[in-house]
Amino acid sequence: MRTSKAQQAQTRRRLIETAVRLMSERGYDATTLKDVAREAGVGDATVYNYFASKERLLTGYFELVIDDALVQWRATPELGQFSLQEKLQCLVDAVLERLRPDRPFVALARDLLTRAPLTVLGADLPGKAVMQRELERLLDEAEAAAQIAPCSFKAALGGLWIDYLFGVIAFWLQDESPHEGETTELVDLSLELLVMVLHAGLLNRVLALGGFLLRAQMGRWMRRGPALIDLLRGVRAAVGPA
Template sequence: MKTSKSQQEQTRRHLIRTAVDMMTEQGYEASTMKQIARAAGIGDATIYKYFPTKEKLLLAYYELCIEIVLEVTLETPGLEQFGLQERLQRLVDALLELLLADREFVEMTRSVVGKSPLLMMRDQMPGQQALKAQVIAFIAAAEQSSEIAACDFKNLLGGLFADYLFAVIAYWLKDESEEFSDTTQLVDLTLAVLVLALKSGVVNKLSELASFLIRNQLSRLMQNGSGLLDILKLAKRGLAA
């Protein structure tokens, strides 16, 4: 008997949730695919039809999160009245709100990815294409409404947003401020700088080399955090002027 797409999706989400709970409780290495399958109530072989490896199952958690975040963001009341910064901020806020309940698991996955950096190569980044398409749509809408200047780098910025999100997560995991206020300030400042740059047309003057350097240094800067908020405040004031 064939299962419907909706049933397959329910099974996929159930497997992901089961894996997250098990890995959080007993660790990544100690959790086997067989254990996850049995805890989820499916056959040992069936799990491999959904996820060929445990690493793919781990990444599927983030892909599912991006799917949910995009749904939540697009269903936000009054979203059509939001400016570009508010729309992008809604995306980030929705993701962090979703990850909060699984913060211990998210912290654990960072060490797993650190041992296997190829897992997070650009083409494999979870939810990359859907996220990229939505960010491009937001930028195009802002461009069409004349909120920002004509942007020649929509495709590049859309691709970079996934890198930005995972860098924000790294910063958030190290944030010990009350109610993660430093992360809130970081997101507000970084997105404000981006939108001001788009309004001024500065982004169109960036080269491919500059974008490459930004992408490769972004995670390091956010994980370090030292002086980053002050730098962003200066950049925001400069662009606003």
């Protein structure tokens, strides 16, 4: 009997949730796909129809997180009345809220994925396509509402959005400040700066440089500390209104 798409999605979620629990308890190396399948009540061979490897299961986790976060974010009351910056802040908050219960596993998965730079920095970064479409849509709406200047680089900026999110996640994992205050300030400052640049119409001149710097500095985002926040404060002061 063929399983429906809903059943397949339910099985996929069950496998991911089981893997999170087992890997958090036993460690990545001590957990096999067969362990995950048996614990989740799925056939040993069937699990490979969903995940060809443990690495693919890790990326599947982040894809599920992003899908769940988007559902939660879209259900935010009066989201349509928010400014572009508020919408983006709310979206980042939804992603972090979804990750928070699994923080030890997220750290484990991040460390493992960073050993595969083509996954972390390439086109296959988990959730890239769906987040790119979402950001492009938000930019279209903001442009139509005259919140930002006309922008011809929405697709490129959308492609950088998932890099930004994973940078925030890496920073958050190292954040030991009270109530994750440094992460909150990082997000607020960086998104405020982004919207200021978009509103001023500067994006066409700085996008290429900004994209290069974002990827080049990903390692620094993985370390907690005030340096990055101080940098953002300085840039905001430099480009902000007098």
